[in-house]
Amino acid sequence: MKSSPLRLIVSVLVTCVIAAASLAATYSVTAPLIAAQDKAAEVDALKTVLPEAVSFEPVDAATLKDAEAVVSDEKVDAVYRALDGSSVPIGWGIKVASRGYGGYINMVLGLDSDGKVTGLTILSMNETPGLGSRVKSEPWFLGQFLKLKPGYTEKDVKSLDTISGATKSSRGVRNSVIAAGLIYEKVLKQAGEIR
Amino acid sequence: MKAWLKVFKDGLSIENPLTVLMIGLCATLAVSTQVQGSVFMGIAVIFVLVMSNALIAMFRKLIPNEVRIPIFIVIIASFVTVVDLFMKAFFPPIYAVLGIWIPLIVVNCIILGRAEGFAYHNTVWLSVADGLGMGLGYTTVLVGLAFIRELFGSGKVDLFGATILRMPGAYEPPTILMLFPGAFIIFGFIIAFTRWLNQRSATRKGA
Numbered sequence: 001m002k003s004s005p006l007r008l009i010v011s012v013l014v015t016c017v018i019a020a021a022s023l024a025a026t027y028s029v030t031a032p033l034i035a036a037q038d039k040a041a042e043v044d045a046l047k048t049v050l051p052e053a054v055s056f057e058p059v060d061a062a063t064l065k066d067a068e069a070v071v072s073d074e075k076v077d078a079v080y081r082a083l084d085g086s087s088v089p090i091g092w093g094i095k096v097a098s099r100g101y102g103g104y105i106n107m108v109l110g111l112d113s114d115g116k117v118t119g120l121t122i123l124s125m126n127e128t129p130g131l132g133s134r135v136k137s138e139p140w141f142l143g144q145f146l147k148l149k150p151g152y153t154e155k156d157v158k159s160l161d162t163i164s165g166a167t168k169s170s171r172g173v174r175n176s177v178i179a180a181g182l183i184y185e186k187v188l189k190q191a192g193e194i195r
Numbered sequence: 196m197k198a199w200l201k202v203f204k205d206g207l208s209i210e211n212p213l214t215v216l217m218i219g220l221c222a223t224l225a226v227s228t229q230v231q232g233s234v235f236m237g238i239a240v241i242f243v244l245v246m247s248n249a250l251i252a253m254f255r256k257l258i259p260n261e262v263r264i265p266i267f268i269v270i271i272a273s274f275v276t277v278v279d280l281f282m283k284a285f286f287p288p289i290y291a292v293l294g295i296w297i298p299l300i301v302v303n304c305i306i307l308g309r310a311e312g313f314a315y316h317n318t319v320w321l322s323v324a325d326g327l328g329m330g331l332g333y334t335t336v337l338v339g340l341a342f343i344r345e346l347f348g349s350g351k352v353d354l355f356g357a358t359i360l361r362m363p364g365a366y367e368p369p370t371i372l373m374l375f376p377g378a379f380i381i382f383g384f385i386i387a388f389t390r391w392l393n394q395r396s397a398t399r400k401g402a
Binding site for chain 2: 011019023037124131165
């Protein structure tokens with residue numbers, strides 16, 4: 001049974017058109033929901049890392065660009081100025097991604113006006129479940145970064161423990177903390193934005 | 196026995212995709228580190244398998260032989276993307292557990308294998324029965340493997356945020372079970388066990 005070339009072309013074409021149409025339909029239904037959830041997750045994360053803040057406003061594009069310039073391999077997705085009830089800045093929320101074992105680990109870090117880490121949380125990651133995922137499931141690991149003094153250096157962060165069996169994932173988290181410190185020291189502090 | 200019931204049962208036992216046909220193993224070894232993830236992975240695979248089997252069986256007379264594989268792949272990839280987007284939109288906590296595993300169902304040989312080996316030559320209802328049987332057979336073995344790996348590899352089994360089973364405190368979990376070598380070893384034992392089961396039921400039938 002041999003089909004004519006025209007039949008081959010038409011059948012593949014029809015299949016693809018129907019598939020594309022149904023995907024477009026699914027996407028248009030789900031896209032706003034997914035975007036809203038991502039946004040909500042980000043706001044939740046900001047509130048977790050900076051519990052005293054009431055609202056968050058993104059910094060201007062130039063500052064964000066400077067922040068991207070001072071970090072090495074990490075991606076800086078957003079920097080927020082955290083404001084308290086009377087619109088006084090009390091700290092910074094930094095959304096940063098660094099390479100772990102299975103791609104980027106997306107994190108949100110909170111720094112107070114002195115540059116001390118007030119909290120950090122992992123938004124999403126693809127680390128190996130049961131091994132790399134322990135950076136999230138074992139609270140002591142993220143908790144130790146809260147003990148860093150204001151103005152901590154790369155060396156301070158690197159002296160902290162990593163999880164055995166999850167070296168690359170731990171390193172990813174550490175790099176994000178180092179990046180946040182650098183952004184604070186070199187950009188946020190010098191830009192004179194802390195009043 | 197009714198034909199569809201036999202097809203359904205074969206998927207679970209003597210034609211089990213994992214322990215007998217041994218297809219779709221790479222995803223299985225990667226996913227089976229957590230029971231919870233495995234359960235939802237199984238549900239997603241069952242959905243995609245049943246839907247693609249049904250659709251392909253429905254249009255099997257219209258799909259030209261020469262281009263059947265590209266058409267199968269487009270159909271399968273579409274269903275997987277639909278599952279992916281819906282899970283992301285409506286069940287974000289579950290999606291957070293599964294992550295990359297859902298899109299990877301596209302390259303799971305079980306689905307293409309059943310489309311090519313069964314649905315393309317059989318009626319819609321038989322193909323649905325095959326999809327259900329194969330999907331459940333896959334899920335059973337996957338969850339079983341994940342249960343053993345999670346219990347002995349991490350010392351406890353978590354399901355929906357609650358720990359349902361915990362090893363005694365003195366137990367030091369060997370990390371190898373969470374890694375691929377451990378998965379292979381345990382999977383070998385599971386194959387041996389199911390083979391013994393299938394053989395036993397075969398001799399009983401003969402006697």
